[in-house]
Amino acid sequence: MVVRTQKYTRKRARETDRISLTVNGQVCTMEVGTAPHQIDPAHTLAYTLRETLGLTGTKVSCDHGACGSCTILIDGKAALSCMTLTVECEGKRITTIEGLGDPGTGALDPLQQAFVDHTAFQCGFCTPGMIMSAKALLGENPSPTEEEVKEGLSGNFCRCISHYHVVKAVLAASCKGR
Amino acid sequence: MRSFAHINARTIDEAIALLRRYRGRAVLNAGGTDLLSTLKGEYLSRYPEVVINLKTIPDLDYIREDDGLLRIGALARLSDIVRSPLIISNCRVLADAARSVASPQIRNAATIGGNLCQDVRCWYYRYPRHIGGAIQCARKGSGPCLAVKGDNRYHAIMNGKRCFAVCPSDTAVALAVLDACIHVSGPEGDRTIAVTDFFGPLTNALRSNEIVREIEVPKVSGLSGQTFLKFTVREPIDFAIVSVASVITREEGVCTDVRIALGAVAPGPVRAGKAEEMLKGNRIDEEIAARAAEQALAGARPLSKNAYKIEIARTLVKRAILK
Numbered sequence: 001m002v003v004r005t006q007k008y009t010r011k012r013a014r015e016t017d018r019i020s021l022t023v024n025g026q027v028c029t030m031e032v033g034t035a036p037h038q039i040d041p042a043h044t045l046a047y048t049l050r051e052t053l054g055l056t057g058t059k060v061s062c063d064h065g066a067c068g069s070c071t072i073l074i075d076g077k078a079a080l081s082c083m084t085l086t087v088e089c090e091g092k093r094i095t096t097i098e099g100l101g102d103p104g105t106g107a108l109d110p111l112q113q114a115f116v117d118h119t120a121f122q123c124g125f126c127t128p129g130m131i132m133s134a135k136a137l138l139g140e141n142p143s144p145t146e147e148e149v150k151e152g153l154s155g156n157f158c159r160c161i162s163h164y165h166v167v168k169a170v171l172a173a174s175c176k177g178r
Numbered sequence: 179m180r181s182f183a184h185i186n187a188r189t190i191d192e193a194i195a196l197l198r199r200y201r202g203r204a205v206l207n208a209g210g211t212d213l214l215s216t217l218k219g220e221y222l223s224r225y226p227e228v229v230i231n232l233k234t235i236p237d238l239d240y241i242r243e244d245d246g247l248l249r250i251g252a253l254a255r256l257s258d259i260v261r262s263p264l265i266i267s268n269c270r271v272l273a274d275a276a277r278s279v280a281s282p283q284i285r286n287a288a289t290i291g292g293n294l295c296q297d298v299r300c301w302y303y304r305y306p307r308h309i310g311g312a313i314q315c316a317r318k319g320s321g322p323c324l325a326v327k328g329d330n331r332y333h334a335i336m337n338g339k340r341c342f343a344v345c346p347s348d349t350a351v352a353l354a355v356l357d358a359c360i361h362v363s364g365p366e367g368d369r370t371i372a373v374t375d376f377f378g379p380l381t382n383a384l385r386s387n388e389i390v391r392e393i394e395v396p397k398v399s400g401l402s403g404q405t406f407l408k409f410t411v412r413e414p415i416d417f418a419i420v421s422v423a424s425v426i427t428r429e430e431g432v433c434t435d436v437r438i439a440l441g442a443v444a445p446g447p448v449r450a451g452k453a454e455e456m457l458k459g460n461r462i463d464e465e466i467a468a469r470a471a472e473q474a475l476a477g478a479r480p481l482s483k484n485a486y487k488i489e490i491a492r493t494l495v496k497r498a499i500l501k
Contacts, residue, residue, distance in 0.1 A: 034181055041184035041229065044214070064215050066415055071283055077257075078283045083214045085207070087184050088231055133283065154414035155281020 021089045023053060024099030032087055039086050046070045046081035049096060057097035057128050068156030071129035071136075072096050078136035078155075097128035100135065111135055114173035115166070122160030130156045134170045143175040179217050182226055186234040190363050190389055196230050197387040198365055204228035206389065208253060209288040211280070212296040220307035223318050232291075238391075239289075241265060248395040252291030256349070257282070259290060268397040271404035271423050275352035278408045281415045291390040294350055294360065294373075295382060298343035299417050300325060300333065317341040317380055330481040332419065335488060337444040339379040342481060344442045346417045350377065351441030352406055354449060355423040358395040364388035374439075377446025402427035402435065405498045409490050418442040420491045424498040426462075433457050438474060438498065440491055450474035450495065462499060471495040 019039060020029045030052065031038045039048060046063075049055045049072070058081055061069035065083040072081045073095035100109035108116070111134055121127045130153060137144060137152035144152065149170045158166070185204075187193035197204055205226040207213050213229070216222060232238070232253060239253040241262045248268055250259070259265055259276040266273050279285055279293065297303075298317070302324040305313040316323045317340075325333045325342045333342040353373040360371050365387050373393075376383045384390070398404065405424045410416040421441035427434050436457045438450040453474040460466055471492040478488045 032184075040181050042179040042181045042217070044179070063218065065211055065280075065284060068281065068283060077286045079286055080211075080283045083211050083284075083287065085184070085210060085214070085229075085231075088186075088207075088210070088233060136282075152282055155283045 019087055019090050021086075021092050021094055023049070023055070023094045024096060028053065030086075041085065041087050043086045044082050045072070045084040045086050045089055045094070048086040049081060049094075055096050055098050059125055059128055061125065066157075067126070067129075068133060069126055069129040071132040071156065073132055073136055076136065076139055078133050080155075095132070095135075097131060100131070109135075111138065111170070111173040114169040118165050118169035118172060120165040120169040121162050122158075126156060126158045126160075126162075130158070130166055134166075134173070137170070138174055144170075146171060149174075179214070180220065180225055182217075183228045184231065185228060186231045189235060190238070190391060193230055193232060193235065193389055194363060194365055194387055196228070197389075200228050202386070204230055206230050206232055208232045208292040209255070209284075211284050211288045212292060215304075216297060218306075219304060219312075221304055221312040223312075223314075232389075243268075243397075246397055248397060250290055250393040250395065252390045252392060253289050256285040256288045256290065256293060259349075260285065267400070269352075269356050269395055269404070271355060271398075271406050271425060272349060272352040272395065274404075274406035275348045275408075275421075275423060278348050278406065278418075278421075284415070290349055290393055293347050294353075294376065294393075295384070295390060296346060298341075299346045300341075300343035302328065303343060315341070317343065326481060329483060331483045331486075332417075332442075333481055333484055334445060335443050335475075335478045335480045335484055335491075336448060337379070337446075337477075338481075339445075341379045341445070344444060345377050345446045346442070347447075348406075348408060348418060348421060348441065351418075351421050351423045351439050351447045353393065353395065354439040354441075354447035355425050355437045356395050356398060357437070358393055360390055361392040361394060362388045363391045370394075374447060374449055379445040398425055399427055399435075403501065405501045407494045407498055408441075409494060420487055420494055422491070422494040422498045423447075424495075424501075426457075426499065428462070431461050433460055433462055436499075438470075438495060440474065440495070443478070443487060443491055452476070453495065457499065464500070467496045467499040470499060 017032045049058050059069040061067045063082045065080050070082040238251040240251040256276040314321045358373045403426045408418045408421040423439045425437045436454045440448045453470040456470045474495045
């Protein structure tokens, strides 16, 4: 049993108050506590990604699990980073929009390229979430039908109504599109 | 979110012991999709000091068959229930209800135990603290239910008492029609509660320091028709205005077993007992379906702005019978 409070952080050996998660292939070990450089138990994964790790590609819009902007992958499955506590991600494999392209060559993921080719965005704020949801969908179902794409992206909202282009882009990036 | 201490529970007994130790100052977290918005809104009278993580309890997310019963661990995720071949082949109405919940991302995190124990969606109850202060009401222990005189378009049309918020759980409606029961564990041992008895106007049937451990679902004959219908304002990420679940078995056109439950009309799922009796032993046609739907809503007592829910509920019941 690990009790994480400010009191305990000071008293206990540092090892017990660390959390380790893999973000885009890189292992991140962070201290848990309430000091400014530490992960507060109340920090959401979205907050940690953006404010602690500087991965601002993940966007936060509603912060209540209703819009899908903050979608990331946890162990390959689409998840809302604003509704996930960082301290509960011990040992998890996190993928954000920054983790999709090839860091060596700078080449985009085929799904990202399909979004570019189909201009599947207007203001672009919802796009990272859209792409991560689509990534999870294609991971589970490499050749979805149009209906399945719509269902898979039903948790992502776009106020610019880019949905039609998004569906086309995802279909193009799926096996069927190739 | 304001800070809290965070504890990973390793067993159910440990979680119960922690609840006892913190005496109402601790909350349980499974999927977190409901709890985190509760904490962010800070609308409860008391902000918890401790969050107990249940996800670290091993082997509580099972879905298995056992002697004619399906047993679902409280930590089984809604996405697992949607896909489970056992559930699809034995009680499809539950898979359909789970699929109707929120969005793919939320279904990947939300658990069946959490779906049953989630707090109500009443807009007075959930009014956030940082926009002018949380609102006190009967459910929070002081004052009247503000929905009675206020805007009650999404509130209860039957069985409301002191609090008129409706049960937001979709899986509860399917489980009610499947005659499922909930196994809970607490400091005084284990007990079993029927799903229809689990919900009440002010709170659910859990006593202090109790935890939902397992959902037990009797298998349904493969020949019966199972339907889950949910009326919402928008399709994904929305709670039901009215939902209806039904299990209907027919032999040579004659109804031998009928079960109908209504959701989002009352503090818990409501079985339409009289409508079920009316249909049993009869051939189903438009006329009897309409009469049964009328009967199912006979006990409705709408508030000032929600009589429209009666008409929607009648239509859904009729559709569920004729499907």
